[in-house]
Amino acid sequence: MSTQEFLPEDALRAARHARSKARGVLGRFVGQLLALWGAIYLVMYGGGALGWLPPWAWAPIDLAGFAISFGLGARIGEAFRMTEGRRLRRIWAWFGVVMALAAFAFAFHGVEDPLFSFSVNLLVAYALVQSGEAIQRPGLVRGGLLLALVNSAFLAFWPGAYAPALAGMGLLALAAGLRQVVGRAL
Amino acid sequence: MRFDELIHQPTRLKIMAYLTGLGTDAQVEFGTLLRELDLTEGNLSRHLSKLEEAGYVTIEKGYEKKRPRTWIRLTGLGRDALQHHLAALEELARQARYPAGEREGS
Numbered sequence: 001m002s003t004q005e006f007l008p009e010d011a012l013r014a015a016r017h018a019r020s021k022a023r024g025v026l027g028r029f030v031g032q033l034l035a036l037w038g039a040i041y042l043v044m045y046g047g048g049a050l051g052w053l054p055p056w057a058w059a060p061i062d063l064a065g066f067a068i069s070f071g072l073g074a075r076i077g078e079a080f081r082m083t084e085g086r087r088l089r090r091i092w093a094w095f096g097v098v099m100a101l102a103a104f105a106f107a108f109h110g111v112e113d114p115l116f117s118f119s120v121n122l123l124v125a126y127a128l129v130q131s132g133e134a135i136q137r138p139g140l141v142r143g144g145l146l147l148a149l150v151n152s153a154f155l156a157f158w159p160g161a162y163a164p165a166l167a168g169m170g171l172l173a174l175a176a177g178l179r180q181v182v183g184r185a186l
Numbered sequence: 187m188r189f190d191e192l193i194h195q196p197t198r199l200k201i202m203a204y205l206t207g208l209g210t211d212a213q214v215e216f217g218t219l220l221r222e223l224d225l226t227e228g229n230l231s232r233h234l235s236k237l238e239e240a241g242y243v244t245i246e247k248g249y250e251k252k253r254p255r256t257w258i259r260l261t262g263l264g265r266d267a268l269q270h271h272l273a274a275l276e277e278l279a280r281q282a283r284y285p286a287g288e289r290e291g292s
């Protein structure tokens with residue numbers, strides 16, 4: 001670039017663009033996961049409540065969700081090595097262990113819904129709060145707390161509306177996730 | 187505030203700014219940087235070598251799942267150099283917006 005062509009404003013703009021692109025990496029990833037699991041909650045609880053989804057479909061949908069999440073995590077892990085990424089991996093690996101143990105204990109004692117869903121959702125809420133703290137995203141912390149609150153309040157006071165309430169949480173997560181992904185892509 | 191001739195080059199400025207967005211703890215894989223900044227392999231390699239020589243980035247080569255990988259990380263020196271350079275650019279931009287005569291008059 002010759003001295004005559006040089007415009008400091010353009011250079012600053014290019015630097016800001018590159019910096020914000022890098023800062024959006026984790027945001028995009030979190031957005032993808034939020035959108036994915038939001039859609040899964042919406043389909044499972046919403047479809048379940050309306051009778052559109054047979055109970056046997058929950059396990060394959062959950063497994064597909066875990067497989068896609070694992071794939072997204074592996075892809076970002078191959079592209080970046082970040083402290084935040086390592087923290088997220090640890091949190092969700094422990095979540096997987098605790099959830100597997102909970103599922104085993106519930107299956108052993110024949111515990112079914114809504115207690116099973118309630119426990120899993122509390123674990124998800126806790127992992128969301130932990131993740132939000134680990135990567136300093138207050139929105140994720142608030143989302144986790146809201147999930148814990150809705151999960152507990154609806155089971156205690158309005159059990160008949162428990163599934164629709166969780167479908168609503170799914171819709172909220174889906175919207176937040178899409179906003180993150182689409183907003184950053186624009 | 188120091189205008190850095192090495193970072194002044196537009197591609198190197200983009201590379202440094204991108205790495206600053208990730209922080210000095212993070213590493214980015216060569217292929218990812220290539221795609222994210224829309225550069226060619228030779229171009230990126232050449233600029234990274236210059237930045238490495240200046241001590242602004244570190245380049246680590248290794249293997250992952252038996253595939254060769256190159257990881258790039260911004261150093262503290264690089265982060266400081268970019269901060270100084272951006273401050274110098276801000277000052278230049280300010281001077282361009284408000285030339286000396288106008289500033290004195292206002």
